[in-house]
Amino acid sequence: MNKQEPLSLLDLAAQSLLSDEDSAVRALEELPVVLFPTLSTAAFTGGHIKTVKALVQAWPFPCLHLGSLKDQSITQDLLEAVLDGLEFVPSEVCPRRSKLKVLDFTHDFEHSNWEECSETSPAPFVITHTLEEPEAEQLMPNPREQPQHTQEPVEIHTDLFLGGLFGFFHLSGFPSYILQRVERSHGCLRLCCRTLVINQVPFRSVVEILGMLELESIREVRLHHRSRFCLESDIIQFFTQVGQMSNLGNLIMSDIPWDFPADSFSLLSPLGHLQKLYLTFGYLSGQLHKMLSGLQKPLETLVINGCRLTENDITYLSQSVHATRLKELVLCSNNLSQTVPGPLEVLLGEMSGTLQHLNLRSCRLKESQLKALLPALCSCSRLRSLVFYDNVISTSGIMDVLECLARLMELKRVQYPVPTECVVYLDEYRWGNLNRVELARVHAKLQEMLQALQRADMQLTNSTSLV
Secondary structure (H helix, E strand, O other): OOOOOOOOHHHHHHHHHHOOHHHHHHHOOOOOHHHHHHHHHHHHHHOOHHHHHHHHHOOOOOEEEOOOOOOOOOOHHHHHHHHHHHHOOOOOOOOOOOOOOEEEOOOOOOOOOOOOEEEOOOOOOOOOOOEOOOOHHHHOOOHHHOOOOOOOOEEEEEEEEEEOEOOEOOEOHHHHHHHHHHHOOOOOEEEEEEEEEEEOOOHHHHHHHHOOEOHHHOOEEEEEOOOOOOOHHHHHHHHHHHHOOOOOOEEEEEOOOOOOOHHHHHHHOOOOOOOEEEEEOOOOOOOHHHHHOOOOOOOOEEEEOOOOOOHHHHHHHHHOOOOOOOOEEEOOOOOOHHHOOOHHHHHHHHOOOOOOEEEOOOOOOOHHHHHHHHHHHHOOOOOOEEEOOOOOOOHHHHHHHHHHHOOOOOOOEEEEOOOHHHOEEOOOOOEEOOOHHHHHHHHHHHHHHHHHOOOOOOEEEEHHHHO
């Protein structure tokens, strides 16, 4: 039986002090700064509501991180005490003025120096249900709750996860409470969301919640929305708000309904920091120019998965400002058989100076078309990874591709298709009766070839390795 490690003298002192909360609160004015992290950890762990509130009011550091105690959940009473401490600083209880500027609920907080920011407790707010309409009397400010000092607002940093089910979205519990507190704090609290995940939530509810967030703080938005029952006015309002996220770097959109108005993407034109765009929905066909033409800054990552791209879409992309800046391009599950020879080769040539990662999985490319792409591929001197599995090609064709690509010294990872000699292809996407013995022999043969070409550093995998 493992024995628990003995408590340190600091831990014992903190527990002793917390045995009388009134004394602990009075002691905060004289408490050395170095003892605040230990006392706060003990206060949160022991559920000392009064001390937690007073600690926040007297916090001597710019930040307080509440996301590191993974083994213990924080109660709503404790979180309400934290918010009370953020808003109200009664000088007669604790004269020391708090230096707190940021209350952080993210998991991967960057600061490690406790003198700048100390760590104490649990995880980000996870919103899984829509915003309740608070009662009128709840929204009326209580005169006794008004801050007694003019001070800068405290920022609450967190990641928000909005999840609905069957078109319904209902937000309750602490997430609802904190949004209401921010709304009626009269600017004393600011809710800053770094990553916003929206999963099957009506656009109208999303618009309502975005109205309470500091939009410029959002760095990433992930939108998953399958419902076809949404008003175009709500979608336009949503994209208007996204366009105001001035620091947005990543935008992920998947499962968008067929009648999604691509023209609304023009509302994102104010974005100046967008680097990564992920599009996964089947009705983008022929509208790629509407999605990309308004963006101010060239993208570094573009993922277009299963969007039924046309020859005109690839032609537009090859002529756009993004082509010469892209570092990662994913075109998987699009039928590109009509783009070779032609636009796809031109696109690869335009990306040759920057492209590092290319994914052509399940693009219905035949062996002759893959070989036709080799000159353009071999011009991509910075290419690090290539995926082209689930395209129909023979063993000799794969060997030709690898032999050509071996000269790209930065290329370290290649995922190749199961060759036609090892499987019966039912169509471009499905196959059966896999001969694993023959596949293993082919794989060994490919490895031997790379060894002879002095490219043993190239990692080879096929689609069966990913199942």
